[in-house]
Amino acid sequence: MLVIAALRWVDPRPGVDPLTGAVHTDPKASGPSAADECALAHALRIAGPGRCVAVTAGPPAAEGLLRDALAAGATDALRIDDAGANTAVALTAGIRTLGPPDVIVCGDHSLDHGTGATPALLAHAFGAAQALGLVELSMDGELTGLRRLDGGRRERLAIPLPAVCSVEPTGLRPPRASLPAVLAAQAAAIPVVTVDSGPSMVQAGEQKPYRPRPTHLGAPAGDAHHRVLALTGALTERTPPRVVRPASAAEAADELLDFLRKHGFLEP
Incomplete structure (x- = not known):
């Protein structure tokens, strides 16, 4: 079984240049969200003796997140150099290089004000069933999940494979890594896949100084x-x-x- 832990590397407090709009991230303050840590823990448990690959799209500084996943028990890691491509497009292209996945687990949303649409887009790209917003995920002969509903109710799902599942941050964390595992992860080579999604559908216009909107004044009366x-x-x-x-x-x-x-x- 091939289980993919799709993780998001993000800086919760990036700096933005007020003139150019360029975003500057701090590698020391960046990392996965609580939802992505929960997704990795679920992926490790579902994979069991199978193959669990931690995947992220981001710059070279994001490899620290992947090394932590390797130390926690992931069998492989893959970084996708997206070069500004759409997250779902970059993840789809990178995951295809690993083979057809059985389960893709990711967080329900990212810390950088994401829309939470990436899991649904991945499910569409791989023609997989989707189960979103789960609080539990387990594999015992079949993949099952538990979803939170309004009014304190719960919904138990039987999820066919292949599947894309997003999980909420419930406090679950990957197992603590041992010192030999941490040292081995630091020395491991991280494969990199470059993805070029072509020209963006959204094009930035010419940069101009800020100009306040004109004030609307009523027309004068009389002749x-x-x-x-x-x-x-x-x-x-x-x-x-x-x-x-x-x-x-x-x-x-x-x-x-x-x-x-x-x-x-x-x-x-």
Whole structure:
């Protein structure tokens, strides 16, 4: 049996450049979510003596997540260099290199405000049954899952193979790795598959400075002459300009403060 643990490497607090929109992640603060850790634990238990492969799509820094999975008991690992491709597309292409999977287990959603659509897209790509939002998953002759329903109810599912299952974070964690397993995982070679999904369906436009939206003003009333006067402000009473030549910086500051108080910007 080939069981795939599809894990998401994510930084919960990435930095974003306010001018260019480029996202900067911290490898030390990045890793799997609680749902993905639960998915790995379920995948290891379902695989048993079979083959359990930990798969993630991300940069080279994501290999730390895969080494932790190897130390916990995964038989193989695979990193997909997606080069900005859609997550589901990248995972599908990478998993196909491993052979037809029997079960794919992943978290119900990622920490980077994901939509949770990846499990359903994977099920469609592999023509597999899908069971989403599970709190339990077990293999005893057949694959069964437990789903949480409203009102405190539960739904027991018999899931045919091949299947894609997403699990909620229920506190389940992979087994603690031994020191020899950790050392072996650190020295293991992580295969990498490069995926090019082609041009993105969403294209970013030209970067321009921020421009606030215009304020909607009602049209002036009256005939053409009065409308022109209202639009140009020709009849509006204005304060005549005044030239100020303070002798020192202190006098200039006092003059500015008096102007702000006079027009209501500062309290008297």
